[in-house]
Amino acid sequence: MEELPRLLKEQYDLIIFSNVLNELFIGEDNRVSRRIPLVGNILRTLLADDGSCIIIEPALRETSRDLLTLRDGLLRERLHLFSPCMTGDRCPALDNPRDWCHEDLLWEPSERIREIDRRIGLRKDSLKFSYLVLRKDALTLAGVLPERSCRVVSEPLVSRGKIELFLCGPAGRRLVTRLDKERTAENEVFGELRRE
Numbered sequence: 543m544e545e546l547p548r549l550l551k552e553q554y555d556l557i558i559f560s561n562v563l564n565e566l567f568i569g570e571d572n573r574v575s576r577r578i579p580l581v582g583n584i585l586r587t588l589l590a591d592d593g594s595c596i597i598i599e600p601a602l603r604e605t606s607r608d609l610l611t612l613r614d615g616l617l618r619e620r621l622h623l624f625s626p627c628m629t630g631d632r633c634p635a636l637d638n639p640r641d642w643c644h645e646d647l648l649w650e651p652s653e654r655i656r657e658i659d660r661r662i663g664l665r666k667d668s669l670k671f672s673y674l675v676l677r678k679d680a681l682t683l684a685g686v687l688p689e690r691s692c693r694v695v696s697e698p699l700v701s702r703g704k705i706e707l708f709l710c711g712p713a714g715r716r717l718v719t720r721l722d723k724e725r726t727a728e729n730e731v732f733g734e735l736r737r738e
Contacts, residue, residue, distance in 0.1 A: 554588055557595040563612065564605045574608050578615035585621060591678050594624060601644035601670035609672050610636055610643060616676060625675040625683045627710070628691050634715035635695075641715070643695055644672045646737060684712075694737045705733055 563581070567573035585595050599609045610633040617623060623630055626643075635641040647669050651659065659666055684691060692711030699706040706719045720732045 550588055552588075553590040553593070555590050555593040557585065557589055557593070558598070559595070560598045561600065563597065564599050564608065574611045574615070577608075577612055578619065581612065582616055582619040582621065585616075585676065585678070586619075589678055592681075593677070595674075595676045597674045597676070599672045601642075601646070601672050603640075603642045606642035606644050606672040607636065607639075609674065613674055622677045622680050622682060623674060624677050624681060626673065626693060628684045628687070628693050629710075629712050630682065630684075631712075634710060637715070642672070643710070644670055646670050646697075694735050697737060698733070698735070707732075707735055 559581070563577055566580070567576045570576065581597075589595055597609065597612075599605045613623060613627075614632055614636070617630055626645075627633070633643075635643050648667065649669050651666055655666070658664075690712055692709040692713075694707055695710045695715065696708035703723065704719050704721050706717055708715060708717055710716075720729055725733070
């Protein structure tokens with residue numbers, strides 16, 4: 543991969559790394575610090591000024607946390623994060639070693655995938671992955687949404703008498719709660735919020 547900027551002479555509107563970075567420098571303690579300049583160099587050289595780079599990694603805790611550390615390193619290299627984060631500051635999920643950030647999207651597998659799942663005893667009713675969309679310019683998702691927008695980063699945590707969600711945004715990652723006894727027409731939508 544180090545040779546890509548030398549071998550490719552054009553710039554691209556879209557660069558995708560899908561399940562690639564977690565395979566680089568496996569088992570090395572400095573794997574993420576080695577990935578940062580590699581990806582940074584590829585994006586500075588090959589990504590068009592108004593292009594986007596999508597990085598998709600498995601939703602496992604270690605690979606997701608590595609991606610978040612890579613995110614912070616690439617932001618220090620003056621790349622910009624379009625999505626999914628609402629802040630360009632240090633990732634708050636890295637504060638707690640048990641936290642990580644991932645997506646969980648419902649999907650309808652093809653018949654071929656359903657047959658494979660049946661044969662090996664799996665059931666995949668959703669796709670789990672972690673991702674980043676990076677850009678050279680300063681266009682960000684947070685820039686087009688209302689100020690102080692947050693992202694839901696957990697499934698609803700329903701327990702006796704309350705619903706809780708983890709939100710992430712400019713104020714960091716925090717747990718918010720709606721007590722059932724405080725449920726009103728105005729806050730009814732809270733119970734419908736989901737990670738997306």
